[in-house]
Amino acid sequence: MITAQSLRKRYGDKVAVDDLSFEVQPGLVTGFLGPNGAGKSTTMRLMLDLDHGSGETLFDGRRFDTIRHPMREIGAVLEAKSFHPTRTARNHLRMLAAGSALPASRADEVLEFVGLTEVRNKKPSGFSLGMAQRLGLAQALLGDPSTLILDEPANGLDPHGIHWLRDVLKSLAAQGRTIFVSSHLLSEMSLMADELVVIGRGSMIYNGDVDGFVKRFTQSTVRVKTPDASEFVETLRGMGATVDTVPDGDLMVSGVDAPTIGDRAHDDGIRLHELATQTASLETAFISATGASEEYVAHEVNEETTNMLTEPSAADDTNRGGAA
Numbered sequence: 001m002i003t004a005q006s007l008r009k010r011y012g013d014k015v016a017v018d019d020l021s022f023e024v025q026p027g028l029v030t031g032f033l034g035p036n037g038a039g040k041s042t043t044m045r046l047m048l049d050l051d052h053g054s055g056e057t058l059f060d061g062r063r064f065d066t067i068r069h070p071m072r073e074i075g076a077v078l079e080a081k082s083f084h085p086t087r088t089a090r091n092h093l094r095m096l097a098a099g100s101a102l103p104a105s106r107a108d109e110v111l112e113f114v115g116l117t118e119v120r121n122k123k124p125s126g127f128s129l130g131m132a133q134r135l136g137l138a139q140a141l142l143g144d145p146s147t148l149i150l151d152e153p154a155n156g157l158d159p160h161g162i163h164w165l166r167d168v169l170k171s172l173a174a175q176g177r178t179i180f181v182s183s184h185l186l187s188e189m190s191l192m193a194d195e196l197v198v199i200g201r202g203s204m205i206y207n208g209d210v211d212g213f214v215k216r217f218t219q220s221t222v223r224v225k226t227p228d229a230s231e232f233v234e235t236l237r238g239m240g241a242t243v244d245t246v247p248d249g250d251l252m253v254s255g256v257d258a259p260t261i262g263d264r265a266h267d268d269g270i271r272l273h274e275l276a277t278q279t280a281s282l283e284t285a286f287i288s289a290t291g292a293s294e295e296y297v298a299h300e301v302n303e304e305t306t307n308m309l310t311e312p313s314a315a316d317d318t319n320r321g322g323a324a
């Protein structure tokens with residue numbers, strides 16, 4: 001288990017991580033989410049003593065600096081391409097294995113596991129981002145650690161690679177390991193993570209299970225298919241529901257749950273052909289939860305803002321005229 005307590009980090013006047021405390025449980029995948037610049041990488045660096053700040057992180061009750069062979073307990077990948085510039089992938093891992101009193105054969109095992117056996121004698125400087133991610137994971141798994149901390153491990157992987165990574169992390173968690181992983185791929189995170197830590201501008205927004213996050217930050221909608229729609233709409237609005245009609249005539253109802261709608265339809269003799277609760281996506285919940293804490297806000301995409309990219313300004317016209 002990881003216990004992070006009161007983590008804080010400033011860069012000059014800027015507070016990058018602001019009093020973050022959370023626990024990461026073994027046996028589960030915990031996703032670490034936040035908009036760009038929210039402080040995820042800084043938090044991970046603080047956890048691993050790679051950055052100076054305040055607060056404390058305990059791994060199964062012990063501080064990082066008291067662990068004799070950290071690679072055998074904590075596997076981490078914070079930067080995809082941080083490998084020795086001249087060594088081959090295999091030698092890079094063999095050196096690390098030696099430093100942690102692990103057998104050299106372990107390098108080949110983890111290379112095989114991540115699918116890099118064919119390129120093991122090549123230098124990682126020539127690797128694609130996806131290959132570098134696989135090598136990073138191999139490095140993290142070298143010491144068969146009980147804890148994994150991975151910053152954006154899916155970045156650069158193709159769809160097969162992402163699918164593979166998900167299966168790997170879920171099965172490592174099922175073995176009882178503690179997995180803490182950041183990602184911007186929310187659809188992937190919704191398939192992979194059991195728990196979430198969500199931050200914005202360095203502060204905690206949510207810590208708990210994925211379903212709880214979606215429920216807290218979105219409103220579920222009930223799709224109602226009925227031949228008596230025009231009659232039932234008024235009833236539903238009278239119950240305080242918000243009702244929209246979609247093109248096929250179904251009603252999209254929010255503010256009242258499906259059992260309440262079904263009971264009322266039954267009482268009023270309304271015929272229901274379908275009643276389905278539609279839960280919002282993790283992406284919708286993320287946007288709702290972190291919108292106010294977004295640091296880098298782009299223009300909304302509409303015709304006017306798109307034209308900013310394509311229409312030459314008056315000044316440009318003048319310049320072009322001058323140059324002609």
Ligand SMILES: Nc1ncnc2c1ncn2[C@@H]1O[C@H](COP(=O)(O)OP(=O)(O)OP(=O)(O)O)[C@@H](O)[C@H]1O
Pocket residue numbers: 011014016034035036037038039040041042043295
């Ligand atoms: N070395 C640094 N010097 C100054 N400011 C920094 C430094 N590193 C990070 N920051 C600032 O700290 C804040 C948190 O950055 P961090 O990289 O931890 O965010 P992040 O959540 O990992 O972002 P992203 O999702 O874009 O990778 C940002 O505002 C960033 O500009």
